[in-house]
Amino acid sequence: MSVDAGVDELGSYTEDYSINILSANTSMQLARAPWPSPVNKKMQLLQINVTPTAGTALGSAVVLWDQDLSNSTPPTRGSAGGAILTFGATGSAASGTASITSSLSEIQTVEHQFIAGVAIQATTINVNVAATFKII
Amino acid sequence: MVTTVSSTVTRLNRYPYEPILMSGQKVRVQKGQVYKYFEVPRFEAPKLIPPFEVEILSPFPKTLATLSDTGAQTQQSHECTEMDVQTPGLGQYRLIALDKGVLFELFQPQSTSKFQTLTGIGFHYGTTMQFYRNQLWSLLPEVFVLNDESTPVVKVTNMDMNKTKQHARLIAFGFFYPLRELETQIDPKTNRIVYKDDAGNLRFIQAALTVEVGVKS
Numbered sequence: 564m565s566v567d568a569g570v571d572e573l574g575s576y577t578e579d580y581s582i583n584i585l586s587a588n589t590s591m592q593l594a595r596a597p598w599p600s601p602v603n604k605k606m607q608l609l610q611i612n613v614t615p616t617a618g619t620a621l622g623s624a625v626v627l628w629d630q631d632l633s634n635s636t637p638p639t640r641g642s643a644g645g646a647i648l649t650f651g652a653t654g655s656a657a658s659g660t661a662s663i664t665s666s667l668s669e670i671q672t673v674e675h676q677f678i679a680g681v682a683i684q685a686t687t688i689n690v691n692v693a694a695t696f697k698i699i
Numbered sequence: 700m701v702t703t704v705s706s707t708v709t710r711l712n713r714y715p716y717e718p719i720l721m722s723g724q725k726v727r728v729q730k731g732q733v734y735k736y737f738e739v740p741r742f743e744a745p746k747l748i749p750p751f752e753v754e755i756l757s758p759f760p761k762t763l764a765t766l767s768d769t770g771a772q773t774q775q776s777h778e779c780t781e782m783d784v785q786t787p788g789l790g791q792y793r794l795i796a797l798d799k800g801v802l803f804e805l806f807q808p809q810s811t812s813k814f815q816t817l818t819g820i821g822f823h824y825g826t827t828m829q830f831y832r833n834q835l836w837s838l839l840p841e842v843f844v845l846n847d848e849s850t851p852v853v854k855v856t857n858m859d860m861n862k863t864k865q866h867a868r869l870i871a872f873g874f875f876y877p878l879r880e881l882e883t884q885i886d887p888k889t890n891r892i893v894y895k896d897d898a899g900n901l902r903f904i905q906a907a908l909t910v911e912v913g914v915k916s
Contacts, residue, residue, distance in 0.1 A: 601856065
């Protein structure tokens with residue numbers, strides 16, 4: 564991970580968020596961006612781990628888009644049907660065994676920025692999504 | 700006269716962080732409209748204040764509510780008595796935010812923002828740690844304290860809408876200057892400020908640093 568104060572934009576720092584998806588095809592919030600005053604910041608995805616926590620989650624698709632599900636003030640970009648990033652919980656983990664099957668870092672993901680927040684859906688339950696964001 | 704107050708850029712506000720006063724040098728400490736003259740006694744010397752942490756969410760556990768998208772933010776504040784220094788003495792501190800996602804605002808006294816714009820300026824990990832790591836220490840927030848009479852107050856706001864915070868820590872480091880108060884008076888012949896030296900002779904104050912501190916509220 565290349566995230567480090569001293570090499571990034573002045574005023575930026577990192578935050579980590581995770582979510583266990585226990586409801587399929589339902590919009591959930593991985594994190595809200597700190598857009599209100601006096602913070603006024605946005606988020607940039609640096610690293611994401613998508614982990615099926617049960618074998619039944621293998622093959623699940625995880626989609627991300629830019630939306631604050633609790634407040635309509637910040638502009639939305641994308642939707643569940645028009646995601647701006649898609650990841651797959653693929654792999655060969657045995658049933659009941661957690662295994663990181665997708666782990667993408669800054670240099671592997673598109674440098675998407677989220678103004679409002681990170682909304683998320685998965686096509687199956689039992690998917691854990693953990694991500695590091697740069698707060699800019 | 701050489702003047703340095705918090706956040707004022709002077710020739711003293713330069714790349715290395717080193718004491719601004721040495722033995723025998725004089726300082727004019729300004730508290731609002733009131734000031735006093737001091738000197739670092741010749742038998743004393745500035746002392747290093749090594750880095751120490753100041754927990755604003757004290758005592759543990761204390762929770763800082765998440766950033767709100769409506770209404771006023773829920774802040775926590777702390778009177779930083781940890782930064783008081785021995786009497787008579789002057790403390791000079793530079794500050795670094797240790798915990799990410801916490802906005803720190805420094806007040807001295809409690810109702811006056813230290814870093815002056817109309818509404819005050821906050822600082823956080825992203826705006827201080829980079830300066831520290833790049834050794835741009837002159838760009839770190841600075842505060843002076845006189846004895847225990849000008850204790851800074853720090854207010855914190857959570858910068859995260861998702862998680863509460865259990866820590867909001869600053870790192871403070873700097874120098875302690877032992878002081879001796881000078882008895883001053885106005886010389887009626889010259890209308891200049893004079894002080895009595897050790898031998899009881901009246902002497903002009905040739906040059907003195909000015910340091911601004913807040914009044915304890």
